[in-house]
Structure formats: C-alpha cells, structure tokens
Amino acid sequence: MYEILSAFQLINLQCTKKFISLHLCEARGAFVSATNHYFMGLRKQSEENIEWDWVACTLNPHFEGNDQRHLTGDDALITETVVHWYFGADNTGDMRLRPNIEGAWEKMKSKGPVMLVTADGCMGGAASGQACAMDAQLQFCQVVTAMGALSKGGNLVMRMASLCDHASLCLVYLVSCVFARTSVCKPTTSASTSSETFLVCEHFEGIAEDYLQALL
Template identity: 55%
Template sequence: MLSAYQLIRSPADHGKFVSLHLCEAPGAFVSATHHYIQSKLTGTRWDWVASSLNPHFEGNGTKDMITEDILINETGHHWYFGPDNSGDVRLRENIEGIWEMLSRRGTVMLVTADGCSGDTLELEEHQDIDHQLQFCEAVTAMGSLSEGGHFVLKMSNLCDHASVCLVYLLSSFFKQTSICKPTMSDSSGCETYLV
C-alpha cells in the first residue's frame, strides 16, 4: 500500500517525515514504513509515534490486546499510551494527548490504523467494538494529519451501515479514497483497508 498509493513522498519539512501508527502492536505498519523509507528514501529523517493497548498496563485484559511487545520494548520512546497509560484510543483524553504530543513533532503526513478484530468467526461479537474503535481512529487521524496527509484504516466489514457512513465521512475530507485488499492478506478473510 505504501508503494502502490505513494503514501510516503520525499519530505518537504527539512528532510523529516512524521507518521502516527494507531493500534500498532505488534508493529507491522512501523516495520513496513521503516523498510520503505530505508530502501526508497535514503537520507530521510523519520520520526514516528505508535499507540496500542499497553501490554504492561494491568487494566487491559490479555484477550483484548496483542501481548507481543518486542517492538515496544526495543523502541519505547516512540510509543504513547496516553495520560492513563492504557493506550486505549477510544478514550477522549488519550486522543487529545496524541494530538498534543504530535503538535510538537512537526508535519504529520501519514496515519495508519490497524485496530479491528478481523476475525470472521467472531465478527458479529466484535462488530460494535470495531465500529467504535474505527471511528475513534478516524477522529484521531483527522486531528493529527497535516494538509495533504494520508490515512490508512483497516476495516473488517464494508457492507454494514456504520462502515458505509465512516467511508462516506472520510471521503468528504480527502481528495481521493480507495478500498484495497493487499495481496499478502488472507484471501478468505474479511480484512480490507480504506486508503
């Protein structure tokens, strides 16, 4: 997606590229972005912030989050878990905390959001949670992105009312929107991305 949609261009902000990665654990978007910048945009200074449910916060249930914390442990200064340390992007104070922190980082040109269950077996059970989370990810992205920036949102279902409304809302803010299914995504799964 980074290459196909040209989501990262040579930075205009003194060679610095800033990105935000929501619901990022275990770190696929950060890893892909790192690889793309290292191989295509050498000399670019990349500053990134990631947020996810904090695997070290006792208030988060283990079944609700990814507990793989290798990237978090190795790159701790890039992770933001909000004023309450939970990392729950559905909470207003955590969204506002992300906005405040990014306002000091520079021009944010990419936001990725990877939070939804994506599990076809439990889709009905998680659908309401996914809709709330996707809406909060969109709100966080809209308050973080600079003009001309890009947003990638993982979606699990595009045929229900809430998803169609979210696609419509985001389409009204961006010059172009696309729905894609990456070639590496499980063809039997319902995972799609709104770009």
C-alpha cells in the same frame, strides 16, 4: 502495508526534511516495520538525508488494568523502541477515550507536520454483533484521532474487517468528506479468504475545528 505504500506512493520525501507518522492500534508493530523498510528504501534513492520520526499507540501490555485477552503476546518491539510509544493520558493506551485522543493530538503537534497515519484496529473476521459494534466504535475513534493529527496533504491507511455493515459505510462517507480521494484496496498479499480490506485516504484537506470537536 509495504504493498500499499508502494502502490499509492504515500510517502513523498521531496517536500520535507523530516517525515513524521502516527500508527494507531499498532501492536505488534507490523505497520511500523513495513513503513521502516519502505522509508529506508526511498531514502537510499534520495539525495537528502531525511529523518523519519514516528509515534505508535496501542493498548499498554504492561498496564495491569487492561484486559489480557486484548493485549499482544509479543511486546519485543515496544520494549526496544519504548520512546516512540504513546499510551495516553491514563497510560492504558485505549484510544477510544477522549483524553487519550486529545493527548495524541498534542504530542503530534509538538513533532511537526504529520503526513501519514495508519490504523490497524479491528477484530478481523469476527462476525458477532458485539464484535462489529466494538469494531465500529474503535474505527470511528481511529478516524477522529487521524483527522486531528494529520497535516493538510497527509494520508491515512486503515484496515477494515468488512465493508458490508452500516457503520463501515458511514465511515467511508466520513473520510471521503475530508480526503481528496478514498480507495478501497485489497492487497495481493492479503488472504483471499479474509474479508479484510484497507481504506487508503489520500491528501487530507483539513477539517474545521467545530466539526472536529463535534466528532470528538
């Protein structure tokens, strides 16, 4: 994440007094941590004391109804920064559910312009048809959440397990319709034996409300 932020220069502090980001499927907190380190480095170089505010969503590790197999075993960051975490209208943190997506939109609107969304939700290397179907649903929901939360000019970084299936290619087409530039990135710090890549979607151009509601 740090490498991507640096290579694509996704954080611009010259045009804002407060930088706001949303991080989806974020447990255990790697994208937030990388963004924090990169942001602090930029702020040291800036003459302005710009504030960073962030919100992260993930399956709630403290909600007993969630399947324990899908939860993080390390909730230290969540516990220490709980005010920054959003677990949805039902407290599950499941961002495949419409009320939770709409709730995230409302929460981000109350904070101000959102200029960065990261999405880390995928099985990562699982090859079964069921796993691919789960990935497709979750990744589509992450994109819809991002489109409803981002302000014009904002950026999206999304981890992909593969780009060789129909659903993933359709997702690339979808984001290409609403961002000025979409790149497929394989960072040097990503294992060469892994199929993971990252979609880096720059300069959100906005989306008509009726289209957004249809996707929702």
